[in-house]
Amino acid sequence: MGSSDSKADMKPKFDKISKIISLVFIIMAVAVLLIVVYRSIKKISKICFENHCFLVEIAKSDIEKQKGLMNRESLGQNAGMLFVFNKEGSYSIWMKDTLIPLDVIWLDKKYQIVDIQTLSPCTSDPCATFTPKTNAKYVLEINAGLSAKYNFKIGGQAKLK
Numbered sequence: 001m002g003s004s005d006s007k008a009d010m011k012p013k014f015d016k017i018s019k020i021i022s023l024v025f026i027i028m029a030v031a032v033l034l035i036v037v038y039r040s041i042k043k044i045s046k047i048c049f050e051n052h053c054f055l056v057e058i059a060k061s062d063i064e065k066q067k068g069l070m071n072r073e074s075l076g077q078n079a080g081m082l083f084v085f086n087k088e089g090s091y092s093i094w095m096k097d098t099l100i101p102l103d104v105i106w107l108d109k110k111y112q113i114v115d116i117q118t119l120s121p122c123t124s125d126p127c128a129t130f131t132p133k134t135n136a137k138y139v140l141e142i143n144a145g146l147s148a149k150y151n152f153k154i155g156g157q158a159k160l161k
Helices: 002-042 062-067
Strands: 044-048 053-059 079-089 102-107 113-119 136-143
Touching (some): 044 079, 053 062
Parallel strands (some): 053 079
Antiparallel strands (some): 044 053, 079 136, 102 136
């Protein structure tokens, strides 16, 4: 009889351990989901200049930077893409497979404008590259003509919100 009592005593302990393991698994799954959602939300930010703000997609990874705004047929009037680099440098841009004309604004580590160029879609192969006059840490792409419309100038200041 003693052995049947031991089996009966072990079943509730086993059930309790199974429930704890299941709970830990659920908590881990929720945590992973929250991290994924947080990262996707974090990829959208607002960058503001003295007189205008843009809702921007953040391109941090090499793949995101390589793809950029390629193959997009339009870009919202108050939208853009902000390329984020680890340190200041001379980061060139090209318009390969970019279908819309863009203003490209290079910003230093303090979000000060160091160069602005208006670029047209590439129609030749190979595509030309465009390099800033000064090192930058960030590159902002917005619809062509908006830099002039909002009077953005070298030395102007932006803030990431």
